[in-house]
Amino acid sequence: MRKKEITLKAVAALKTMYPDAICSLSYTDPFELLIATRLSAQCTDARVNMVTPALFKKYGTPQKMAKADIKDIEELIKSCGLYKTKAKDLKGIAERICDTFDGKVPDNMDDLTSLPGVGRKTANLVMGDVYKKPAVVCDTHFIRLCNRLHLVDTKDPLKVEKIMRGLLPGEESSDFCHRAVLFGRDICTARRTYCDKCKLNDFCPSAEK
Numbered sequence: 001m002r003k004k005e006i007t008l009k010a011v012a013a014l015k016t017m018y019p020d021a022i023c024s025l026s027y028t029d030p031f032e033l034l035i036a037t038r039l040s041a042q043c044t045d046a047r048v049n050m051v052t053p054a055l056f057k058k059y060g061t062p063q064k065m066a067k068a069d070i071k072d073i074e075e076l077i078k079s080c081g082l083y084k085t086k087a088k089d090l091k092g093i094a095e096r097i098c099d100t101f102d103g104k105v106p107d108n109m110d111d112l113t114s115l116p117g118v119g120r121k122t123a124n125l126v127m128g129d130v131y132k133k134p135a136v137v138c139d140t141h142f143i144r145l146c147n148r149l150h151l152v153d154t155k156d157p158l159k160v161e162k163i164m165r166g167l168l169p170g171e172e173s174s175d176f177c178h179r180a181v182l183f184g185r186d187i188c189t190a191r192r193t194y195c196d197k198c199k200l201n202d203f204c205p206s207a208e209k
Contacts, residue, residue: 003151006203007167010149013199014179021175023129025049030105030130031097032056034115035065037122038089043080051080062103065094089117107131120161128174136161136168137177141184148188148206 015021024045027033032052039048055076059065065073073087080086093115097103105126106112112123121137128135136142138157146152151167152160168176187194193206201207 001203004167006149007151007164008169009203010145010200011169011172011176014176014183017199018179018182021178023125023178024181026052028056030126031062031094032060033130034093034105034112034118034122034126035090037125038093038117039077039080039086041086041117042082047080051077059094062094062097062105065090066098068094086117092116093118105130107133121157124161124174124177128177132174134165134168134170135174135177136164137174138164139177139181140190141188142177142180144184144190145180145188148193148204149200150205 023033025033025036025040026049027036035055036048036052039051055073058076059068059073068091070087070091073090074083077083077086077090096115097105100114101111106115107127107130109120109123109127112118112126113120121139124135124137127133128137138161143152143155143157143160146160146164147155152163154160165173184190187198188200195201195204195207198204198207
């Protein structure tokens with residue numbers, strides 16, 4: 001079976017398993033998603049969702065966060081880990097959005113990755129969820145799934161992204177990434193696979209038949 005065919009089958013299967021393809025981070029606008037995603041590095045989404053309500057209540061716009069005392073930001077996000085680096089990035093992101101992008105979160109890869117601490121993973125999430133553009137968010141669950149389906153043979157996020165952009169339908173790519181996260185937590189986990197209850201086992205090369 002060709003890689004394109006496996007990809008389309010996986011898209012269809014995960015859509016039936018997880019019809020609501022939603023981001024697990026809580027946000028109400030592009031800026032909140034951008035900040036929450038930066039906070040999620042080496043931190044669970046659940047923890048980020050516990051921290052952001054107080055943060056956004058006080059500094060919920062680029063204008064407010066750009067003027068914030070960095071020590072105050074540190075205190076608000078301390079439980080997320082790496083809080084000093086993250087606080088510096090959060091303030092820097094807000095300042096650059098205000099100074100360079102007229103107070104609006106950019107909608108393209110080059111501009112998004114010019115923001116402090118923002119890599120391709122974060123940029124893809126914003127582009128896909130907010131601006132509804134084709135996007136491939138290469139988190140660990142997504143990369144693991146693509147390898148087990150033999151669609152890729154690498155754990156390098158950039159290589160995986162480039163390959164999967166060529167295999168995934170653009171309009172399905174962002175939602176598929178969200179579904180892959182849920183699937184990776186429930187069925188195709190890092191420790192073991194639950195092939196007996198997996199809807200992909202008929203075509204997955206790694207399935208335990």
